[in-house]
Each structure stands twice: as structure tokens, then as C-alpha cells.
Amino acid sequence: MSQKKFCKYCGAVIDQDSIICPECGRKLEGLNGSTPHIIIQSNTSSKSKIVALLLAIFLGELGIHRFYVGKVGTGILWLLTAGLCGIGWIYDIVKIATGTATDGAGMVIRN
Numbered sequence: 001m002s003q004k005k006f007c008k009y010c011g012a013v014i015d016q017d018s019i020i021c022p023e024c025g026r027k028l029e030g031l032n033g034s035t036p037h038i039i040i041q042s043n044t045s046s047k048s049k050i051v052a053l054l055l056a057i058f059l060g061e062l063g064i065h066r067f068y069v070g071k072v073g074t075g076i077l078w079l080l081t082a083g084l085c086g087i088g089w090i091y092d093i094v095k096i097a098t099g100t101a102t103d104g105a106g107m108v109i110r111n
Helices: 049-062 064-068 072-085 087-098
Strands: 004-006 013-015
Touching: 049 064, 049 072, 049 087, 064 072, 064 087, 072 087
Parallel strands: none
Antiparallel strands: 004 013
């Protein structure tokens, strides 16, 4: 069983002796054969899933949950249209509950 390491560019798990990441295709070796530093960036939002879900359930028609996650433009739209006549409100509750909703920066709200 070969040892594994992480690609410093995409975070993929690869063989320890790999020089090029098979996932992103970038060169992994540092200068003078030094081991590269591992940097894994998360695409998970710092916003709370529970808070967003509770705001969506109780104040979703007003778009308060959209203001909370940083989607101000659609928050105003939800405020003026009563959650897009209720359809957008229900859609948002389902998206948040299933863990597929994103914040204003495009990061997934999971915590």
C-alpha cells in the first residue's frame, strides 16, 4: 500500500511519489526537490445551516434568510414579492434543508 498526500492546488488525495496531480494536472514538486506545503481550501460557508433554515421557515416570505446568507438582491426581491408568491420561499427551505444552498459568495451552507 503506497503512502498518500494531498495536492496543494486542488486538495485531491494522490500517491506520495506523484509529481503531477492527476486531478488538476499541476506540477507538485517544489524547488530543489523540497516537499510542497499542503493548502486545502474549503468551499463551505461560515453561515449556519440551522440559522438559515429557521429564518427561512419563519421569516422566509420576507427574505430574511437571503439577507443573512449575503444574497441582498434576491432578499429585496423576496421582500417585495412575498417570497416569489411562496414558491421561492418553499424552494429555499428545501435547498437549505438538503444542504445544497449557497451563500452570497457561492459557498455551500453546511454547518
